[in-house]
Amino acid sequence: MNKKQLERIHTGQGFIAALDQSGGSTPKALQQYGIEANRFSDDEEMFALVHEMRTRIIMSPAFDAQSIIGAILFENTMDREIDGLLTADFLWEKKGIVPFLKIDKGLAELEDGVQVLKPMPDLSGLLQRAVERNIFGTKMRSVIHEANPKGIRRVVEQQFELGKQIWSAGLVPIIEPEVDINSHDKRESERILKDEIVKQLSTLAPDMSIMLKLSIPSEDNFYSDLMEDPHVARVVALSGGYERDEANERLARNQGLIASFSRALAEGLSDQQSDEQFNEMLTRSIRSIYEASIS
Structure with a gap:
């Protein structure tokens, strides 16, 4: 890196x-x-x-x-x-x-109020090619449509599991669990999402860096505390x-x-x-x- x-x-x-x-x-x-x-x-x-x-x-x-x-x-x-x-x-x-x-292959069908990432069977090869082509980091997008705790947990766990693989390949992952801006319970989804991100950040190796790409929050400065986490290189908004x-x-x-x-x-x-x-x-x-x- x-x-x-x-x-x-x-x-x-x-x-x-x-x-x-x-x-x-x-x-x-x-x-x-x-x-x-x-x-x-x-x-x-x-x-x-x-x-x-x-x-x-x-x-x-x-x-x-x-x-x-x-x-x-x-x-x-x-x-x-x-x-x-x-x-x-x-x-x-x-x-x-x-x-x-961008490394994802699109979104899976809606389940538990969310769309997780489709399988990426060739991910290892793609990451190797990205390193060879002097790419610094990667991005992958999931979407949260409803404030469903089970679904949001699946989204975040999948993103961080892949993020660890990406970091091991020598790249910095952008974790992107988008909350649909038209969601009727967007504010509640963001609260659950932040809690799940905090849990996952605590599982990262001390030297691991990630970025977060999130929807602009309903409450101003809602993600300020995530910016202070030593694992988070930057928080960006879609x-x-x-x-x-x-x-x-x-x-x-x-x-x-x-x-x-x-x-x-x-x-x-x-x-x-x-x-x-x-x-x-x-x-x-x-x-x-x-x-x-x-x-």
């Missing part, structure tokens, strides 16, 4: 850009960017187009280490190059931005479906919580924009998310 990158994540000012839409979410991401399904005929063409989009974002002068401390990639993006370098190497060597990899302005406003009320936004980051960007228009829009987006993250 790169100690310099860990220090950057732990103390850096800014936010983490989530550029990790994959599989089923890629057509939606391309459509938001102004590329309709008739522009590609198969997955290969689709992923080439999404890599062009991500390359345009990453190579933009707006996308820099002054505002962005890390970026989460999809496996396909990790395996591709930008300007002759593997994407992770370009991010770190040319931009000073720490590279992460936008969860909020429009960017609302996500920023909610985020800004939580001291120490920084963004890890995906859809909210790319909001307003278009394939049809000139480079000048594209960079201006991305600059505004990044500036607003940065300011909410350092509040």
